[in-house]
Amino acid sequence: MTNDMPELPSPPRAAARRIPLAIGAALIAAAIGFAVVYGLGGLNRQTGDAACRPAVELARKLAPLAHGEVAALTMATAPLRLPDLAFEDAAGKPKKLSDWRGRTVLVNLWATWCVPCRKEMPALDSLQAKLGGPDFEVVAINIDTRDPGKPKNFLKEANLTRLGYFSDQKAKVFQDLKGIGRALGMPTSVLVDRQGCEIATIAGPAEWASDDAVKLIRAAMVPPG
Known part of the structure; x- marks a missing residue:
């Protein structure tokens, strides 16, 4: 018997690699933003006049x-x-x-x-x-x-x-x-x-x-x- 179902193309390897890299970059950016808002803000509050x-x-x-x-x-x-x-x-x-x-x-x-x-x-x-x-x-x-x-x-x-x-x-x-x-x-x-x-x-x-x-x-x- 032969399989008459069409074979789906697999995603290119480069594109597959880019997906987790993009997610990682977004998480790093979010972490940096959090540090700027809360970390530096807290530093300023502690520093005062x-x-x-x-x-x-x-x-x-x-x-x-x-x-x-x-x-x-x-x-x-x-x-x-x-x-x-x-x-x-x-x-x-x-x-x-x-x-x-x-x-x-x-x-x-x-x-x-x-x-x-x-x-x-x-x-x-x-x-x-x-x-x-x-x-x-x-x-x-x-x-x-x-x-x-x-x-x-x-x-x-x-x-x-x-x-x-x-x-x-x-x-x-x-x-x-x-x-x-x-x-x-x-x-x-x-x-x-x-x-x-x-x-x-x-x-x-x-x-x-x-x-x-x-x-x-x-x-x-x-x-x-």
Whole structure:
């Protein structure tokens, strides 16, 4: 018997070889693209603001001092420049965080409705009395959104006279810090270097007038170099 079925032609060998090569090339290209998007993107996120790398190095050196009354401080591990927070002084004149460039700053957000904030204020006032000057300042920003006279009266009645009065009745400073993951509740404090870069952050109150806090902040005030 003979087979009357027509014989199908086999594909050329060169074409058969090209198929797996093309698939392999596509997979390699996809892998490279993935690395570019995720690998380099992740690198950029880790790199952050190059000007803030000294603040991370300073945080590393200060880490052994973050104990006792300031054990809750979270030291910076990646370069981060804070937003140029905008608020007002006691006379209603606009101020920005960049106005303190060249000084180490402890930015504190507080409100009269926040019980831990009120308890913390005397320690912040004492810290300002001990270290405040051309190299350091406590910038305590009130975010009461109602009755602007209430926080001023609180400071006066508590005889907290060393702190400058700063306020943001729209509480945008809280939202700005929340947007970079540095404000989750009240009070919030961020230790900032002379370039406006994060050194450390704490969520909640601290005994800022303690020897532990004063020693750490004195060390943070040492000019680089």
